[in-house]
Amino acid sequence: MLMLVFLYGPTSQAQITRGAQPAEIYISTDWYVDNFNDLHYAIFHSSDNGENITLKYENIEVPPPCEMKVGKVLGDATPGALYNWGWNELWVSFDFGVSWEYKEIGPDHVKYLSGQSNGTIFKINSAELSQSENYGNNFTVITNPIICPIREPGYYLGEFYGINGNIGVALFLDHTLDYANTYTEIPIDSSVAFYSVSGHYPQISRGTEPGELYLVSWWPDFHYKIFHSTDTGYTWTEKYESEYINVYFWRVAYSAGRQPGSFYVMRSTVAPAGDHIWLYIDYSSDYGETFTTYFHDLDSTITNVNPIIKPGFKLSNFPNPFSDRTIISFQLQNKCDDAILSIYDMNGILIKQYNVCGKNVQQWDGCNSSGITVKSGLYFYQIRTSEFLSPLNKLLFVMD
Numbered sequence: 317m318l319m320l321v322f323l324y325g326p327t328s329q330a331q332i333t334r335g336a337q338p339a340e341i342y343i344s345t346d347w348y349v350d351n352f353n354d355l356h357y358a359i360f361h362s363s364d365n366g367e368n369i370t371l372k373y374e375n376i377e378v379p380p381p382c383e384m385k386v387g388k389v390l391g392d393a394t395p396g397a398l399y400n401w402g403w404n405e406l407w408v409s410f411d412f413g414v415s416w417e418y419k420e421i422g423p424d425h426v427k428y429l430s431g432q433s434n435g436t437i438f439k440i441n442s443a444e445l446s447q448s449e450n451y452g453n454n455f456t457v458i459t460n461p462i463i464c465p466i467r468e469p470g471y472y473l474g475e476f477y478g479i480n481g482n483i484g485v486a487l488f489l490d491h492t493l494d495y496a497n498t499y500t501e502i503p504i505d506s507s508v509a510f511y512s513v514s515g516h517y518p519q520i521s522r523g524t525e526p527g528e529l530y531l532v533s534w535w536p537d538f539h540y541k542i543f544h545s546t547d548t549g550y551t552w553t554e555k556y557e558s559e560y561i562n563v564y565f566w567r568v569a570y571s572a573g574r575q576p577g578s579f580y581v582m583r584s585t586v587a588p589a590g591d592h593i594w595l596y597i598d599y600s601s602d603y604g605e606t607f608t609t610y611f612h613d614l615d616s617t618i619t620n621v622n623p624i625i626k627p628g629f630k631l632s633n634f635p636n637p638f639s640d641r642t643i644i645s646f647q648l649q650n651k652c653d654d655a656i657l658s659i660y661d662m663n664g665i666l667i668k669q670y671n672v673c674g675k676n677v678q679q680w681d682g683c684n685s686s687g688i689t690v691k692s693g694l695y696f697y698q699i700r701t702s703e704f705l706s707p708l709n710k711l712l713f714v715m716d
Contacts (some may be wrong), residue, residue, distance in 0.1 A: 330567040331388050332582040332597075334431065336395045338575035339365045341597075342413065344389045344400070345584055347374065347614050348592035357386035358614075359400070359413045365573075366580065366597030366610045372413030380698075380706055384416050394434040397451065401428045408451050419452040429476075432469045440466055445496055464490040464499040467519075471526045477549070479504070479520065483512045489520070489549040508543055508552045509533035514563045516540070520549075521572040521579075530579060530604060532570050538563060542570075542579070542604040555604035579604040587613065631699060633680075637712035641681045646672070646699055646706075660696045660708075667695065682713050689715070 330345045340363050347358040355377040360369040379385055387402020400407045404426055406419040422428075423441045430437040439446040443461035448454060465478035474495045481487040487509050492499040509518035513534035521530045527548040534540045538560050543552040561568060561583075569582045581598040593614040598607040630647040644657065657670040657678050667684045680697075683689050692715045696708040 330569060330582070330584055332569050332571045332580055333389050333391045334571050334573050334580075335361070335363075335391045336393055336397065336574065337363065338573070338578070339363060340391075340574065341366055341571070341580055342372075342389045342391060342398055343369065343582060343595070343597075344386050345595065345614070346377075346593060350376075359386055359389060359398075361412050362597075365578070365599040365608075367599075369595075369597075369612055372409075373416070382706070384418070389413075390428060390430045390437070392430055392434065392437070392451070393432065394451075397435070399428060399430055399437060399452070401426075406452050420455075429466070429469050432471075432473055436473070438466075438469065447495075459495045459497055462496040464492055464496050464501075466492075466496055468522055470522055471528070477520050477522070477529065479509070479518055483517070484510065487518065491548055502549050504531075504549070505552070508541075508554075511535055513538060516563060516568070519570065521570060523572050524574065524576045524578075530570075530572050540568065544603045556600075556607070575601070577601050577603045581607070587615075631697075631706050631709055633697070633709065633711050636710075637714050638682070639714045641679055642711060644678045644680060644697060644711075645676060646678075647676060655699055655701050657697060657699050661690070662694055662696075672699065682715075691715075 332341055332343050335341055343360045345358060347356040349355050356374050357377065358371055359373040361372050362369045373386065375383055375385055384400065384407050385403060387400050390399040390401065392398065396410050396412050398409045398413050400416065404422045404424060406422060406428060407416045408419055409416045422439060425441070427440045428437055429440070435449055435451045437448050437452050439455050444457055445459040445462050445466065446455035446457045465480050466476045467478045469476055472493065475493050476496060478490040479487055480490050480501070487504040489502040489504055490499045491502060509531060511534055513536065516534040518531060518533040523529060525546070527546055529545045529549050531543040531545070531552060532540055539558045541554055542556040544555050545552050566583055566585045571580050572578065573580060579600045583596040583598065584593050587594045595612040595614050597610045599610065600607045630645070633642045633644040635642060655672045657672045659667045659680060661667055667690060668680065670678050672678050690713060692713055695711050695713060697711060698708050699706045
């Protein structure tokens with residue numbers, strides 16, 4: 317049996333975001349390790365505050381270059397719209413995360429923010445703020461330079477919040493109403509936010525009303541507190557204090573919801589078997605004061621879904637199954653002189669290879685490289701170039 321003590325590391329994704337509708341959330345997370353020792357990542361959707369979740373998308377940890385990789389997800393105000401960003405790529409879905417459109421490759425260390433209004437997404441790169449009003453099809457620079465840190469959009473368009481200062485010395489809530497051209501600096505009392513524990517910095521999330529904010533802060537003995545404000549962060553009310561959490565074995569993420577008073581905490585850890593994730597969703601309807609917990613055992617029995625491929629590449633074969641010969645069809649993104657089509661058996665052993673440069677079809681007659689007909693069974697094929705590796709496709713050979 318496969319055992320993996322840590323499914324995740326410092327750069328892995330484990331995140332929760334609100335959807336467009338009340339009671340709707342999305343979660344991106346690592347998922348399970350398969351029999352080939354590949355780690356799977358997934359995006360899940362819930363329309364009932366996390367009580368039930370549905371798998372929308374998955375990929376392995378190191379997918380082929382043209383496959384979308386699960387990163388951080390961002391909700392939009394449009395029902396069904398969702399963004400996925402990470403590794404400098406931005407994708408958008410309009411069907412709750414089932415199918416995706418590739419939008420752009422952003423610069424290094426880029427960050428995206430969304431959720432205020434339909435199709436509006438912001439891009440932050442260094443000290444430059446850009447805005448798209450068409451779901452990331454194109455961006456326009458609106459502020460350069462940004463004079464305060466931006467971490468969360470506010471209630472109004474152009475309104476943002478950020479946290480500034482020195483951990484353990486003094487922290488401030490920065491509030492801007494004009495796209496970070498000017499801002500107000502509001503001191504945060506040390507009893508509200510002061511520390512950072514193992515990378516867990518104070519984090520803010522906007523509520524559903526103007527001036528409403530949530531703040532989650534960690535404390536040195538490894539627990540967090542949730543605070544609520546209705547006056548843009550000038551005063552805070554403590555709503556919740558967690559028990560001790562070993563952050564080296566647990567990941568914790570948070571988000572306010574679309575319904576007044578709704579707040580979510582996502583907690584995940586490796587199951588005792590060591591090969592998949594246990595997921596807990598804590599849901600509050602009273603501004604973070606009390607929670608209902610929903611548990612999900614993320615083993616591999618959840619139905620698999622197909623990977624999403626960037627536009628410009630196709631790979632298929634017909635007929636499938638076949639007994640005499642099958643035609644493998646493909647369309648490469650760019651012209652190349654080193655495209656190789658490889659066919660493997662179920663054990664990953666190479667059966668046959670073809671140089672397919674300049675082609676868009678290749679026939680296979682079910683024979684190996686020695687001209688001997690292979691046994692009936694399941695086989696895999698893929699195309700590799702110096703810059704590209706396709707996903708593995710399946711074909712079934714049945715002898716007459």
